[in-house]
Every structure is written in C-alpha cells, then in structure tokens.
Amino acid sequence: MAQEVRGVIAPGKNEPVRVETLVIPAPGPGEAVVQVQACGVCHTDLHYKQGGISDDYPFLLGHEAAGVVEEVGEGVTDVAPGDFVILNWRAVCGQCRACKRGRPWYCFDTHNAQQKMTLASTGQELEPALGIGAFAEKTLVAAGQCTKVDPSVSPAVAGLLGCGVMAGIGAAINTGQVGRGDTVAVIGCGGVGDAAIAGARLAGAARIIAVDIDDRKLTTAEKMGATHSVNSATVDPVEAIRELTGGFGADVVIEAVGRPETYKQAFYARDLAGTVVLVGVPTPEMKLELPLLDVFGRGGSLKSSWYGDCLPSRDFPMLVDLHQQGRLDLGAFVTETIALDEVEKAFERMHGGDVLRSVVVF
Numbered sequence: 001m002a003q004e005v006r007g008v009i010a011p012g013k014n015e016p017v018r019v020e021t022l023v024i025p026a027p028g029p030g031e032a033v034v035q036v037q038a039c040g041v042c043h044t045d046l047h048y049k050q051g052g053i054s055d056d057y058p059f060l061l062g063h064e065a066a067g068v069v070e071e072v073g074e075g076v077t078d079v080a081p082g083d084f085v086i087l088n089w090r091a092v093c094g095q096c097r098a099c100k101r102g103r104p105w106y107c108f109d110t111h112n113a114q115q116k117m118t119l120a121s122t123g124q125e126l127e128p129a130l131g132i133g134a135f136a137e138k139t140l141v142a143a144g145q146c147t148k149v150d151p152s153v154s155p156a157v158a159g160l161l162g163c164g165v166m167a168g169i170g171a172a173i174n175t176g177q178v179g180r181g182d183t184v185a186v187i188g189c190g191g192v193g194d195a196a197i198a199g200a201r202l203a204g205a206a207r208i209i210a211v212d213i214d215d216r217k218l219t220t221a222e223k224m225g226a227t228h229s230v231n232s233a234t235v236d237p238v239e240a241i242r243e244l245t246g247g248f249g250a251d252v253v254i255e256a257v258g259r260p261e262t263y264k265q266a267f268y269a270r271d272l273a274g275t276v277v278l279v280g281v282p283t284p285e286m287k288l289e290l291p292l293l294d295v296f297g298r299g300g301s302l303k304s305s306w307y308g309d310c311l312p313s314r315d316f317p318m319l320v321d322l323h324q325q326g327r328l329d330l331g332a333f334v335t336e337t338i339a340l341d342e343v344e345k346a347f348e349r350m351h352g353g354d355v356l357r358s359v360v361v362f
C-alpha cells in the first residue's frame, strides 16, 4: 500500500530546501521500501539544490543512508523485511559488458526503482538524489541498492559508507591499490580526502602525507592517520612531498579536490611509475594542460575513481566489520547528528570547514 512520509525536497534552483509530505508507492517487482534510520549530508545534495547536477526539480535529497527494509516487491530474494542495510547508488546489473567481463564495480547500467515517489500536495513526481532520496522517513529503491551489513553498527556511521567515505577509502584501496609500505599523499582533506587517508592507513601505507590549505583540516587529517601534513597555502606541496619521500615523490597521490591546479600538483608529486588517483569531482569548464612528454616519460598510471570503484556487496560488509573490530574509525567522520528539518542549516555549515559530516538521524 502507498504511504505518506516526511522528506526534504529541493523545490527549485537555489531555493531553500524544505520538509514536505511525500507519497511512497508500495514496492513493485525488484523494488524495496526502506525505513531510513540515518542519512548524511553530502556536497552532492548541495549540488542538486544549486542546479549543478540537472534541472529536474523537485529533487528528493539525501543519499548516504542506512535503514531497515520494510517491504519488498515481487521477485526480490537478496533482502527481506527486517534486514539492516546501507543504500548504494550502484546496484549492478549483471548484464552489461563490464559485469560480463567480471568487473561489476565498473557496471555501466546500474539500477534504480522504476516507480516514482511523489509530492502529496501536488502529485508531482520527485527525482531522488543519486536514485536514493533518503532525507525521508522511508524511501523506495531498487532492491539491489540495499546492501546487508552487521546490524549492530550505528546507522549514522554505516550510512556514510553509502557515498563519500566509500569514495575516499575505495580511492586508496581499490583504485590506488595502496599496499603495505607505500608512501601516499592526499591532496584535499575534506570528508573524501580524510577517508582516503583512513583507507591508506588500513592498507598499510608507511607514510601518509596530508595536503590542504586549512590547518584545522590538517589537524583532523592527522587524527585519521596522516603521518605528515603540508599546508599548501604556505609551502609548495610538490617540493614538500618530495622532501618527505627521499626526494622522489609518493607512490600514490590521491587528488580529492578536483581542480586542474591540484591535479598538476598530484601529477608532479608522484614518484616515477607512481599512480595518481583523481577522486575530486571537477566542473564542466575545467581544462587540464600538461606536457605530453611528462605524461609519457614519468610512466605509471593516471586513474579516476568513481564511488571508490567499490562493489557494495563486497566492500560495505567488510568495512563495517573492520569498524566494529576497532580497526577503522568510521565514527570520526560524524561531526554532528541533526533532525530532518535542519538540512538547510547543515548546507551552510558545510562551507565553514568545521564539519566533516552532519548526519540526519530519524
């Protein structure tokens, strides 16, 4: 049966977000309704509000969420009512050319729910952020977007694995293939950069150099596992990283800003045959200029990391287990918990630089 719940929508470009009553349809074939327990506030939600993603308003925001499956539609066998799950925006199809080649973390045809949630007042269809829409008491997703994990973990912590924290950890362990003893530099120490630092520590990196222009962020980065920090507002980060790596550069440099200037820093701060991982998200007008001879002559690999090249069914349960064992402090990413009607305020605080994640808790 369809039901009415409260959720946060972005009504139009740059308009303040607000809580509205939504209609959640009963799950159809392959779908699930999830009772959301917690959902983190991500930059991508802000980009939706600002019109940086598309103009398909109104959006139902929120996509870093954990909750309990309430009801499933026909043909759903992987999850059942009562399961505690993290929502993912990469429900792999199993049919596309990436999946068929055994590389489902690159799936080119990921699934979302077929039915639309609507605004109760007008009947308008809602576009859920990243196909999730979890700043709502309940949401409708494709069943494949639900990944079961150990239910003893705090939902506020677990939900963060659904996006930014997974992107950062995955940039280090999946895309960058950081290994024991490696030197790693991370440029940009917001939530994703800090998660890359935590991922590099988890993978056994010997030296982890945090680079940012804000000393407060560098202090947080050290708590996440950085062994050295460089304020690139006051020193040349390429020189500083070389100095800290015997004059050579880092084995893996993770660019978590997404700008041409910082990408160039990453490119030149890596050792010969090293790896650059771009996990920061650029904007359409940005262009990169590099001497092609340097690209060739320095060897190694230049990679992009999309959602940390994660496979939710493989990575979410593993990272939750490591957290529960005390080997990965995901709790450190939760700066504050807030109520559903405080999302607009959380967007404002995001710019202050003091907040890694505000998490809506239901």
Ligand SMILES: [Zn+2]
Pocket: 092, 093, 094, 095, 096, 097, 098, 099, 100, 104, 107, 108, 109, 110
């Ligand atoms: Zn696929």
Ligand SMILES: [Zn+2]
Pocket: 042, 043, 044, 045, 063, 064, 163, 164
């Ligand atoms: Zn996100």
